[in-house]
Amino acid sequence: MPPTDSGLGSSSDDTLDLQLPPEFSALFAQGHGRPASLHFPAAGPLLDNLAGWGAADTPAGPFELVPVQPARDLALITGWMNDPAVAAFWELAGPPETTAAHLRGRLDGDGRSVPCLGVLAGAPMSYWEIYRADLDPLARYYPARPQDTGIHLLIGGGGDRGRGLGGMLLRATADLVLDHRPQCARVLAEPDLRNTASVAAFLSAGFRYGDEIELPGKRAALMVRDRTLRDLL
Template identity: 40%
Template sequence: MKPVSHLDSYRRHATADAPPIPELTDPWQARVARPDGYDLHLIHRWNQAPHVAAFWRQAWPLPRWEEQLRAHLDGDDVRPLLISWHGRPVIYAELYRAARDAVAGCYQARPHDLGLTLAVGELAMTDRGLVRSLLPRLTDALFEADPHCTRIVMQPDVRNMRAIKSFEAGGFMAADEIMLPGKLALLMVCKR
């Protein structure tokens, strides 16, 4: 009898659908960000904030953010999310299929691997333990939403020690330094 590999599950599912929208438990909620109105203006403002712009490098004009969000929502590769804590939006996140992103050139990405980028939008909400509290709940919800996903990756800028420490505290482990367009990043992984 041939031994069964944990990889057999994802091999049978060589392609993956759009990233799932996680169902979080209180006090957290996640929803798809809209490319207009309140969501657009909030995401634009957060990306102008120096603590976000320094590492995301997306302090774009409002029309470019509208275009970016619409492109994400029209495709199957990225889902822009607003994550709320006690009903208040505090984090902008992008959930993506790592195998269809530049990060796939830096490690052996599997079709169902998920990638995650996130930023706490308001400077006053940083250093409160929000990310380290959110990440275990978020990764559990993502693994539950996609049973074929075995890894979630993040790729913070190596200079962003605040984020790296929060991601480690939230269950991600450093794997390797990688070169991505525009930055030297730390590949971080959370396994099922």
């Protein structure tokens, strides 16, 4: 499932204006002053402290999103990105520097996109990006709502593909988002329409097909999991 910035961009020159949470405005009002730039932790307030969400129970064991640490995880993620089945949609095959640059664009930001390892029963087996879709360039291409949260996913090992794990983990991840982000009413994804296995996994995870959208570099299926329907789908 390709990253949102595949053609959209994620640099400071191609992001949406960030509206600071009220607590930051209150902090400045108390005399702390406005810093020249703000840097939030990778799992900080824009995504409700993702690092502390904990694990979800799944039929395959506990599943947890663990924020990426490049020193620890770069070689593993680079290997996954160079798998032809992954590279066909993520387009990040190449040396470790290619993967490192992609990760740096998220880790050096303000926390609106958090790269994570998906750890299932104690083993890292997938790569995820949890991001604020309403603050992402994606919001230019669909009717965004405040606090919309997006998901990108790749299953790392070929042995973990094609046996239903994708749909199961997408459901678990969407539930983690909705459980820990009470202001978020929708979890979104925009897989490439050509990636029929990905679209099918989202449907099996309780997402509905929302629309077909034209993004720079791909035609995508907008997949939506609504909080109000989570117990029905």
